[in-house]
Amino acid sequence: MEFVTYEQDGFIGVITINRPKALNALNTKVLKLLDKVLNEVDLKTTRVLILTGSGSKSFVAGADISEMSILTKSEGELFGKVGNDVFRKLETLPIPVIAAVNGFALGGGCELSLSCDIRICSENALFGQPEVGLGITPGFGGTQRLARTVGIGKAKEMIYTASNIKAEEAYRIGLVNKICSSEELINEAKKLALKISRNAPIAVKASKRAINEGISLNMDEAIVIEEKLFGSCFETEDQKNGMKAFLEKTKVEKFFNR
Template sequence: MAFVELEERAGGVAILTINRPEALNALNGEVISQLNETLDRIDPASVRCLIVTGAGQKAFVAGADIAQMRDLTQAEGEAFGKQGNDVFRKLETLSVPTVAAVNGFALGGGCELAMSCDIRLCADTAVFGQPEVGLGITPGFGGTQRMARLIGPGKAKELLYTARNIKAPEALSVGLVQAVYHVETLMAEAEKLAGRIAGNAPIAVRACKKAVNDGLEADMDAALLVEEKLFGSCFETADQKNAMTAFVEKRKPDPFING
């Protein structure tokens, strides 16, 4: 059964959907394996921005499958964490930009999945949280690391230690999401944002993503060197020549060709 679906739309936008609504899109080993395989199929030549969402009206991803995890041994638990971490890291470092459209519960692994995307938009019905300590475990798919980096260590520790869920307005106020929309308009807004991203020079957009991601893992001097190299790599591309020539000639550029 296909638990992960990928649909390419016109204009370079693709939508990846976790499709297990009867279980609130909970992550188990099979879902994570399918997510890994789906990410490998994404071709930057045709996909310029990826939207990640969940099927149904209740959940983005409600978490990992507790029934599957309950009887894991220590070694099996570590292996399951590695499986999830490897796939979420693949999503985080995917060359094309990603937008999470969080349409409901994003708890545990669901919150971690959303945090692995570049930008997070959510519905006014969305709920975020890392409830793991209430289940006797820690977050295992990057939650402790990404949350601290996104919203600061103090707030992250409060949420991690208390296992407290937060609703959309608080998620916006602490910087966990970039915008909140009515649940009925969320996907339209996500597609609008993705379309705007996809409409820009794709090589330059991908270079921006790499510069931010790599730079955050380096000191400032090394990070600026990363930027310099990526800045230089954009020159002599067809997209750079097209856009700068159009600017000088006071006209709109021709459609970017990803080259």
């Protein structure tokens, strides 16, 4: 597709926001194309997704200001809903998603990375929610996911001041899991994806679901979700093969997603 590309590498899918002349900024067309790509991912054969931006300057520099500048109140709400619906679909995708953040991750770009399970970034990465400097709030989940990821105090500081942070600070506050060179970013993302893909895919999916569904609940409710998902694993061949191999002191050659 013109602005969003997809490649399959074994069990790993790679989605690239491909609008480099606009620093991969998100407009309605890009969001709808990303939604289409997510709908078409084969979840039976794909175990991990990597999401990145084209070029070395920008992951996603934000939502397209030229489009937003003329929106009315109702159009602004609709634009926010379009972005939130796509980002929520990404966040709740059954399989893990790794954001490979190459450069600017500002506004909608930071929010897009926050919708992924794991974030790794290049040394030149820059994160921020600059919206209040433009007279708006974050609109694609930034006020919610940033606080859940780095804590309320730090999230409020970043949003209220519209300040950007570099890769080192993003790592220090837990916004990213790892920093690497621009040249090694995609390879490092693929190494991590491969490591995940070698584990029992049903168990990985169940773990993601348990974390996502339980995080907003109190502990008594959350552990019930975990118990049920834990129990469901005992109906799978992956569990039988994994435990049999452990007891026999061998390794499972391949999990089969069943």
